[in-house]
Amino acid sequence: MIIFVGLRFFFQPQAAATGYGVPAKENGDSAYLTIKGLRDLVSGLIGLALLAFSDADAAAWFMVVVALTPLGDTVIVLRNGGTKAVAFGIHAATAAVVLISAALLFAA
Template sequence: MTYLAYGLAIALDLLVLFVGLRFLFVPRAAAAGYGVPATERAFLTVKGLRDGSYGLLGLALLAFVGARAGAWFMLVVALNPLGDTVVVLRNGGTKAVAYGIHFATAVLVLVSAALLFAVS
């Protein structure tokens, strides 16, 4: 179970880092994938920096502190995709994107937290 817990957490951290980099380098395409149109490049850059730093922080916690710190991090960071679900729903995005991408991501992050707590 330790391999699964760390593997899922690392995969999620790398995915968030990828999303952050995508918002920095191809912001319009990343915004379209997010589920709502975005017109302000500054906003897209901020989102990219936020997601990228969360991905790096999650990896650093797993590498240098351990599963328990990673679990707490995942538990707290699950608020981001939950918030993203609300943002998409309130701003004309589709329910498929809101629930299929953002809410599903939040659930997966919470599963990751539970696995990390279980092995810590």
């Protein structure tokens, strides 16, 4: 999923930023939107590589660490005028799903 979010930041940056919870300025934010897209794309690809070529514990530890990203995104949205619904409904919920997935991988 995060791979598609990253790609959206490349092809529809303004819409992706709005979906993130902090709409971008019409000018001046293009580099940051590209950075966000690249970060998400690479994170997703690393996760896929670990799932495909590593053991479940390595993938689980990756997911535990990666959960820091949506937790940080929650704070970023709240500090920059985004709604609590987006901050918690998208970003904090994503962190919870990632951590649950990590727990399932540890149990595998």
